[in-house]
Amino acid sequence: MTKCIGCGAVLQNEDKNKEGYVRDVTKDLCERCFRIRHYNDYKFVDKDNEYYLNIIKQIEKTKDLVILVTDFLNTESLNELKIKNPVLLVLAKRDLIPRNLDENKLLSKIKTNLNVIDKVVVCSKNNYNLDILYSKINKYKKSNNVYVIGYTNAGKSTLINKIIKDYGENQTEITTSILPSTTLDLIDVKINNDLTIIDTPGLLDEGSIILDVKGEVLNKILPKKELKPAVIQVKIDQTIIAGNLFRIDVTKGTNLIFYISNDLKLDRFYKPTDKLEELTCHNLNVKENEDIVIKGLGFIKSTKECKIKLYIKDGVKVSVRNSII
DSSP states (O other): OOBOTTTOOBOBSSOTTSTTBOSSTTSSSOHHHHHHHHHOOOOOOOOOHHHHHHHHHHHHHHTOOEEEEEETTBOGGGGGOOOOSOEEEEEEOGGGSOTTSOHHHHHHHOOOSSOEEEEEEOBTTTTBTHHHHHHHHHHHOSSSEEEEEEBTTSSHHHHHHHHHHHHOSSOOOOOOOSSSOOOOSOEEEEEETTEEEEEOOOBOOTTOGGGSOOHHHHHHHSOOSOOOOEEEEESSOEEEEETTTEEEEEOSOEEEEEESOTTSOEEEESSOOOTTTTSEEEEEEEOTTEEEEETTTEEEEESSOEEEEEEEOTTOOEEEEEOOO
């Protein structure tokens, strides 16, 4: 049984509609991964979270160290994970986090019920804190095997590729894409004789907006450079609409600070409008210095207590938390 080195699927040449298809099974890359890498031609593979959660259950039995990768805009989902392994929490994509934010303070605000033994902020693009991360991996690992877990688009596979390049004895490369379900099964990557990194399929973050949008919209939602928080001062009742994705009606004066992709245009309306009223409405009582979290998109901080109606596509999860900023 030979696996694709890009996504972990078992290679086969019998059914081109199934994962792992390749005309020549002596190759090391399936056709799907080849087309993603060379043509950005993504073929969706339908797998539900039960498949991925079963993999996590198998990992739990090993008691090995787990590297849990997340990013600045998507930390709430960590509380939905249930795994007993020791966890090294990695906040990836430092280049997206506003430069003026204190990393240690930010890490201290991220709360989970997991067995987190340490935390670190990294950036795979410019090697930021990669040496520190590698040192922590070797410090905390229970055996030669270390598992890497993360929700879709957390930066997991990009981080592994950087570890391979910087510290590995071979130049194997895992397939990366902004779209969900790129990695399909476990991929063992031997870094050296003392360390094997095991990539896992990206967990589908149920309730995330990125599972419901495609193409150009997805590219706008996913930030590619440092976030510049958009501050909107609300003195009277107003409506704010973001890129036809969501609508916010504010019924009491406050400052709203938007931590979302700067590619999303924010339009403000001072008079009643019926735009996006067909979307699902969430009535939120937001206290001073709380965040409104839109799963997969980011969050909006309110500096004062206010009442908000948030309209968004049905199925996208919305919640309120103490601000992490």
